[in-house]
Amino acid sequence: xxxxxxxxxxxxxxxxxxxxxxxxxxxxxxxxxxxxxxxxxxxxxxxxxxxxxxxxxxxxxxxxxxxxxxxxxxxxxxxxxxxxxxxxxxxxxxxxxxxxxxxxxxxxxxxxxxxxxxxxxxxxxxxxxxxxxxxxxxxxxxxxxxxxxxxxxxxxxxxxxxxxxxxxxxxxxxxxxxxxxxxxxxxxxxxxxxxxxxxxxxxxxxxxxxxxxxxxxxxxxxxxxxxxxxxxxxxxxxxxxxxxxxxxxxxxxxxxxxxxxxxxxxxxxxxxxxxxxxxxxxxxxxxxxxxxxx
Numbered sequence: 001x002x003x004x005x006x007x008x009x010x011x012x013x014x015x016x017x018x019x020x021x022x023x024x025x026x027x028x029x030x031x032x033x034x035x036x037x038x039x040x041x042x043x044x045x046x047x048x049x050x051x052x053x054x055x056x057x058x059x060x061x062x063x064x065x066x067x068x069x070x071x072x073x074x075x076x077x078x079x080x081x082x083x084x085x086x087x088x089x090x091x092x093x094x095x096x097x098x099x100x101x102x103x104x105x106x107x108x109x110x111x112x113x114x115x116x117x118x119x120x121x122x123x124x125x126x127x128x129x130x131x132x133x134x135x136x137x138x139x140x141x142x143x144x145x146x147x148x149x150x151x152x153x154x155x156x157x158x159x160x161x162x163x164x165x166x167x168x169x170x171x172x173x174x175x176x177x178x179x180x181x182x183x184x185x186x187x188x189x190x191x192x193x194x195x196x197x198x199x200x201x202x203x204x205x206x207x208x209x210x211x212x213x214x215x216x217x218x219x220x221x222x223x224x225x226x227x228x229x230x231x232x233x234x235x236x237x238x239x240x241x242x243x244x245x246x247x248x249x250x251x252x253x254x255x256x257x258x259x260x261x262x263x264x265x266x267x268x269x270x271x272x273x274x275x276x277x278x279x280x281x282x283x284x285x286x287x288x289x290x291x292x293x294x
Contacts, residue, residue: 033269040064040262047259063263072225073233073264080211080230081271083146087210088203090151095202098152099160100187114161117154131219143227145220150210156202163198164191204276211272234264 034054039047043058051057067073098117102110130149139145168191176186192199214231221227 036262036265039259040266042259044259063259064267066260067263067267072228073230073267075226076228076230076233077267079143079227083143083229084207084210086143086147087151088206090147091153091156091206092199092203094152095157095160096187096192096199098157099164100183100191103161103164114158117157120154127219134220140220141222141224141227146210146217146227146229149216150213153206153209156205160195160198160202163195167194207275208272230268234261234268 031054035052038054038056039052040063041056041059041061042052043060046052046057101107102114104110134140134145134149139148172190173186176190181189212231214229214235217227217229217232218235221232
């Protein structure tokens with residue numbers, strides 16, 4: 001009876017329940033990706049027979065050889081890297097400058113301006129007004145149509161502003177002003193070093209959001225095929241439900257196009273997965289800002 005009671009208490013342990021729930025959530029995220037990876041390394045016969053689950057069957061690299069043989073996919077990768085870098089740098093520059101300015105208590109009207117930024121989180125013009133605006137600005141079929149329209153995020157701005165207001169003591173800023181420091185000096189020497197965690201977190205948000213986006217490129221990039229990002233190239237491969245994929249060099253016929261699709265998914269996801277470990281320490285700390293008061 002005593003042993004059964006201990007087992008029951010162990011099962012009902014809240015920490016154990018939390019671990020089990022988090023493990024199940026993790027599996028729902030990891031297992032589909034493992035299935036895609038296994039499919040990309042498997043032979044066509046095993047994929048057709050639906051025998052590929054979590055381990056590759058009939059290991060081969062034919063799909064990746066066809067991906068790297070397509071010059072348009074490699075070019076799309078370069079375009080995506082360039083767009084992601086420009087987008088992240090510009091987004092963080094605008095977000096940091098806006099957050100610092102509107103976190104100053106002496107800035108008159110800062111609450112009203114902040115409210116206008118927050119208002120855009122609830123209401124938006126929609127796709128058609130955005131397209132007309134980009135067209136009137138002459139940004140269609142240029143690299144800037146993928147960088148400028150969404151370079152500023154009101155959500156990231158609000159996070160950065162709240163962190164700057166909470167993490168930097170007023171006395172520290174007043175001491176810098178007594179020493180003759182201006183706004184740019186205070187921002188560069190005080191606020192940015194104390195905001196490394198949130199900067200890394202928001203930079204990852206910007207980079208991942210731009211890397212995975214393809215809808216704006218689908219609307220704005222029509223004639224300049226060389227400017228298509230990698231995700232748009234992947235989108236065209238996925239929606240093309242035929243057994244023949246027209247690559248740039250030659251037509252490649254696959255018995256099952258799912259193999260090439262899986263290889264493209266892995267090829268597009270791998271760069272972000274390689275970057276994340278270097279930002280993990282700052283990312284975990286950044287997402288926890290404001291959740292614990294001490």
